[in-house]
Amino acid sequence: LGSGATMQIRRMLNGLPAADAAHLIDSSPPNIRAVLWQLVDSENEGDIIQYLSDEVQAQFLRQMDAEEVAAITEGLEADDVADILQQLPDRVIREVLDSMDHQDRIRVEHILTYDEYSAGGLMNTDTITVRPNITLDVVLRYLRRHEELPAMTDSLLVVNRNDQFIGALPLRKLLVSDPSVTVREIMDTDVEPIPANMSQRDVANLFERHDWVSAPVIDENQTLLGRITIDDVVDVIREESDHSLMSMAGLDEDEDTFASVRSTIPRRAIWLGINLLTAFIASGVINLFEATIEKVVALAVLMPIVASMGGVAGTQTLTVVIRGMAMGQIQRNNSRWLINREMLVGAINGLIWAGIVALAAGLWFQDPVIGGVIAAALVINLVTAGLAGAVLPLVLKSLKIDPALAGGVVLTTVTDVVGFMSFLGLATYFYA
Amino acid sequence: LGSGATMQIRRMLNGLPAADAAHLIDSSPPNIRAVLWQLVDSENEGDIIQYLSDEVQAQFLRQMDAEEVAAITEGLEADDVADILQQLPDRVIREVLDSMDHQDRIRVEHILTYDEYSAGGLMNTDTITVRPNITLDVVLRYLRRHEELPAMTDSLLVVNRNDQFIGALPLRKLLVSDPSVTVREIMDTDVEPIPANMSQRDVANLFERHDWVSAPVIDENQTLLGRITIDDVVDVIREESDHSLMSMAGLDEDEDTFASVRSTIPRRAIWLGINLLTAFIASGVINLFEATIEKVVALAVLMPIVASMGGVAGTQTLTVVIRGMAMGQIQRNNSRWLINREMLVGAINGLIWAGIVALAAGLWFQDPVIGGVIAAALVINLVTAGLAGAVLPLVLKSLKIDPALAGGVVLTTVTDVVGFMSFLGLATYFYA
Incomplete structure (x- = not known):
């Protein structure tokens, strides 16, 4: 960048409202982010850093010493300072607090005694x-x-x-x-x-x-x-809503959209590893029926249909239940009705599509038996999907496991296993 | 219910803040909902109906005539009245407006001239x-x-x-x-x-x-x-956040958690039908390699692993990109960086897991060739998943198709087809 262009960007960046400057930095790839942050005038750093997403904030904070952190957070509201400090190691927090002026330190320390995710951690002390x-x-x-x-x-x-x-x-x-x-x-x-x-x-x-x-x-x-x-509550609402979406894909709601390759790889790798394990379980089930598949190869062609339809139906149920739980709508007394509805809907939609799949598969392979088998397996798997999709989040929650994070993995394992088992099992019975 | 119990419920329901009463009705199965609504005193109906979720609101409104609607919405804020009216057919809206007092009618009519999802549809006219x-x-x-x-x-x-x-x-x-x-x-x-x-x-x-x-x-x-x-904006934020979550499972963000069986079946059936079509496409690909599978049945056992790992990786990318788009972070100038990162992450994670899968598959079937083939297919599919997961939402958006709704279906079709094609194709080459 020529120094003329740099000057222009610096003027633009420091002229923007702090929230907009933070949004611009958040929306940039890592190398550009570092450049932009250097162009922020030091008196604007505190204002801007409070609006940055958690991961980006943590990244910039790691490069500062305690006195710099104390300097840029001077003048911010106590709850915002507490939020920023919580990104740092305990030792550094101590040092920053020691560098702050007495009154501010008392206020921030007070908020830090409460859990970050509680009302105390969210509050401000500026009451009149x-x-x-x-x-x-x-x-x-x-x-x-x-x-x-x-x-x-x-x-x-x-x-x-x-x-x-x-x-x-x-x-x-x-x-x-x-x-x-x-x-x-x-x-x-x-x-x-x-x-x-x-x-x-x-x-x-x-x-x-x-x-x-x-x-x-x-x-x-x-x-x-x-x-x-309300401004802090809006952030909580956004976080809580994003939590379900991101967790269902095995991601953290604070996930930085422009995280570096290096930090992205390990996070994604873990999720892939967990899913690899469940995929091997499904393969183990298929392996039980090797002999049948050897006899009727059409089974290998059709078996993904049964598994994938179960996965799709189960995910729909799971999503409805997880959202209902997040909104505080689902309790013990109404969950039985919900489970029954999901199983009934699974059964009826199973029957509707089973008819069409049976016809298509039967005509394709000129074999009415394979049509009957896939139809039966589809109904079994969609009822299972409805049951699992509704029950799993409730069970996981009572075990204190996040349903949005673990629900999908467990669910597709269930629908894969039941799908392959019912389809290939029935086929083994009829073709033996 | 005995009349004593009914009296008690009526007292409780009408004593609650309107928002809490609405939450209770929203959180009940259909038959209980109808009973609760009948127990609401008529002077509280308007207050409570404005807090009900859209689907439940529409259901109760359908049972009223225009004069009743005009009566219960009297005293509500103009923007809330407009929201309620938008649930009704045009003819009924006209009738309700005619039954309203002049001043209120003018205010509500004014808001109704703006799109429901625009600033005009969201605003209130009670400025000082x-x-x-x-x-x-x-x-x-x-x-x-x-x-x-x-x-x-x-x-x-x-x-x-x-x-x-x-x-x-x-x-x-x-x-x-x-x-x-x-x-x-x-x-x-x-x-x-x-x-x-x-x-x-x-x-x-x-x-x-x-x-x-x-x-x-x-x-x-x-x-x-x-x-x-801000109170109306909070509802928008909640809706927008829920939109991505629900759409990715083929559901509407207004989906009523306790919708009846009858109304749930057709909605779910359509999504299952679309996914059935894509499952048949995947089966068509497998069918191309029938002869190879007949020779090496282990291929049928292992092939779901390649497809499912691609689906999982692609869904992670898709979710990150869709959330980034919803937050207004992704533009033309930074999307290329994102696509490159996703492909690179896919390649490296592909290589990491390919090694482990190759070892496991090779040992399982005592065949190093099958290990090599699945490893290569896994890398190909994870790079494809990264590319498709990042590019698809951008392409769909430019075609004015909702990426959250259509993205997942198109993505898994791509990862299934590429997964089966690369794995079975390579196998056919090596085992021919």
Whole structure:
């Protein structure tokens, strides 16, 4: 790159909103990423790094020492600093905290005591609190003493003298009310504060269902700890939604689209290895029927049809159930109905396509027996697929294994084994 | 159910927040759903129906006449009413609009003129506007004349005398500023208003990237039309994320988890039929090598391994690319790098696993030739999988075909055909 072009890119990059600059860096192959990052002015680094995807963020952070990390994160919100620090080894986190100014360090340390995936890890400490017995006029004058209210402030939080949360005063209520009334008279007391140990998935479901912009977080004594804002919840919703999609292909939801060849190979290799194992199991089943295949080669031609139809039907069921579980729709009391529906749908669709496959296969190989065998095997495999697709995620979840990650592998093993077994087994019976 | 129990359920159901009641109905099998809906008090029907999933909503709406629909949607926000009406046939929409009061009808009709999936279809018309030349004191007094500000109001919108959008006045700025300054002096002018015809996916990406709570919507003359709020954007983000997951299994993102057997069968049957067609293509390829398989039955035992490994590798690539496209990360200028990486990763992982498979197959069948053949076929198929997984979604998108829906089917056809062709073709060459 000529230095004129470099200057132009630098100006463009540093002129963009931080989120857009981060998106540009995220969307670049590794070599270009490194160049772009060097062109970011040091005063913009902190702003931009908080918007980078986790993997890219970690990569840039690994190249900095503790003082640099402390310098670029100065001025960021405490929860964003905590998110960034969690990418680093414990020793470095300690060093960065030691380099931070006292007040900031206390705030960040506090958030770091909570699990990254809990309400506590998601919250910010920038709440504006008021007492219930003051008038709105006092509140308005108190607010005017601030330089600026924190972003996403839609409510002031009302606390008693022990800092326990007792209600919320929405700005949109404050602004339309008579200044002489007290906070207590107009505050909302039906706001359910979020316990700090609630999982981020549950927090996201609450925000989504109740259309919140922000919500107070409390500890077990009702003491107000901070608040969670919708911008961070949106990231959780995106992550949780991506989790099912990526896991079903054996990928992490944080997977960097432009990860280097070197870091991509081992991740993909493991998944291929697991699937290789299941493929060998299926081959073992076929091998049991070598003699039959030797006699009727048409069986080798048709057997992938039975297995693949089972895999497709099972994946549909699995996907519906996994999404239903992610949305919190599936419990013990309604799962039986779901399992029955899936088996019934499998049976009926099995019968519909069995007829067509039987006709096609029978005509192709001029052999009605092979048509009958494939039809029977197809119905057996589609019912199995419906059963396995619905039951597996529930069983895996109760074993604390991620259904989205393990479900597909186990499912296709089942449908391959049952598919080959039923088709070649029936054929062995009829051609023996 | 005894009438005592029914009474209790009715009380519970009508006491829940509307979103929770809707979630309960969504999470129930069809027969229980119908009972629950009958137990909803008529004054709660509108509140609850807006939170129901699309399919369930449509099902209940079909049982109502136009006047009932008009009655239950009275008091809802205009954009929510528009969403509900869009579930109905045009003739019924007309009738419902005619039954609505004049002011509401105008608002809803206005939103209905925009595409359901555009910014216009997503916006609400409940903006609070102010003129630039008045003082904040006047603004505060003007606000106090309202009973209540609309939900999710984080900014007042500043318009000129032609109702053109010129800036935003955030409440959090209004509340800390000196009441004697004018709106013009403190308003934000760097807010980018959203054109009404922007797609909802682009709107969601903007909100996500810029952490907005609400944003103004304008027409081509800069005239302010309304505003979009984060609660509706969250639903779009959820929908868009679910779209990839569900489409890859041939399902609609609105798929009702507890859809009846009758409505589930035809949807699933179509997808099975499409996959049956591709399975027959794969069988056709195998059939070309009938004579070779007759000679070496071990080929029939091992051939699914090559095809399934290709399918797994290709699906990983496809998933990464489809997610990258959904996040707006993949453009023409970086797609070549991605295609090269995927082919290289496929080649190297192919070589790694080819060694192990060759050893296992060679030992199993006491035949080094079959080991060499499967190793070569595996490398060929994994490179093909990387290429197809990266190129297919780009090609399909440029043909305006949904890559998430069609990608998987086309991909597995490619990996099956290439897998069987390379493995059986090489075997035919070496065993002829």
